[in-house]
Amino acid sequence: MVTDKQLENLRQTLAQAKSIVFFGGAGVSTESGLPDFRSANGLYRQKFAFPPEVMLSHNFFFSHTREFFDFYKAIILNLEARPNAAHFKLAGLEAAGLLAAVITQNIDGLHQAAGSRTVLELHGSVHRNYCLRCQAFYDAATVAQAAGIPYCGCGGLIKPDVVLYEEGLDQAVFAAASAQLRQADVLIVGGTSLAVYPAASLVRHFRGNHLILINKEASSLDSEATLILRGPIGEILAQVEG
Numbered sequence: 513m514v515t516d517k518q519l520e521n522l523r524q525t526l527a528q529a530k531s532i533v534f535f536g537g538a539g540v541s542t543e544s545g546l547p548d549f550r551s552a553n554g555l556y557r558q559k560f561a562f563p564p565e566v567m568l569s570h571n572f573f574f575s576h577t578r579e580f581f582d583f584y585k586a587i588i589l590n591l592e593a594r595p596n597a598a599h600f601k602l603a604g605l606e607a608a609g610l611l612a613a614v615i616t617q618n619i620d621g622l623h624q625a626a627g628s629r630t631v632l633e634l635h636g637s638v639h640r641n642y643c644l645r646c647q648a649f650y651d652a653a654t655v656a657q658a659a660g661i662p663y664c665g666c667g668g669l670i671k672p673d674v675v676l677y678e679e680g681l682d683q684a685v686f687a688a689a690s691a692q693l694r695q696a697d698v699l700i701v702g703g704t705s706l707a708v709y710p711a712a713s714l715v716r717h718f719r720g721n722h723l724i725l726i727n728k729e730a731s732s733l734d735s736e737a738t739l740i741l742r743g744p745i746g747e748i749l750a751q752v753e754g
């Protein structure tokens with residue numbers, strides 16, 4: 513439940529900010545119809561042949577490639593999803609010169625679809641796919657439309673450019689995200705349980721005065737927040753005019 517006073521506090525903090533950074537996760541896209549991991553409707557509450565974190569792991573990709581792509585194409589890849597009010601508001605704040613960067617754990621590309629330009633994708637993107645043999649690039653539609661496992665014309669296996677469990681983050685993206693957080697005076701953390709490391713550790717690089725949390729549930733950062741808005745991030749950000 514978000515009060516008028518909290519919304520007014522949010523509006524004023526954003527209007528007076530010098531440099532806002534947004535750090536988000538799967539909860540930013542649930543209002544676009546994409547399931548997150550840990551909510552009541554999240555993937556962790558659904559029954560699959562293997563747990564989601566197993567099916568999205570590096571070893572599983574190579575040992576059970578067919579099952580990986582069955583799960584990936586049916587559950588993770590959703591090319592029909594459209595940005596929601598949260599994505600659009602963040603893009604608008606960037607266009608207005610208030611927001612410096614979106615740092616996201618999401619792989620769905622919805623921030624860019626809404627018009628955001630500086631998007632640091634900690635876990636990669638479903639929209640980039642590469643042949644493991646010749647490095648040829650493929651878009652997401654090619655992977656979605658492949659019957660079973662997607663193969664390159666050269667015969668190589670095509671792998672989505674997403675960071676699977678057991679894989680490390682791109683250090684250049686991590687460093688860029690850290691730099692953005694260190695220069696920001698306002699950090700909005702939204703739609704993330706802050707349970708996936710090392711991505712979640714990045715919020716510790718923030719040095720500014722205003723830490724705003726917008727999440728449906730409590731998180732480990734609540735005790736340090738200057739403002740907590742408990743509710744759906746799209747609905748909340750839609751109430752910030754401008």
Ligand code: NAD
Binds near residue numbers: 547617
């Ligand atoms: P998570 O599932 O662990 O946590 C999501 C959090 O968002 C929860 O605390 C939940 O209460 C909150 N939430 C859900 N819907 C919300 C809404 N509409 N408004 C506000 N809060 C909302 O997700 P995570 O922290 O991002 O970690 C899971 C990992 O899996 C990440 O790497 C994530 O990017 C990835 N993942 C990505 C997608 C995607 O790209 N859309 C989808 C599922 C999982």
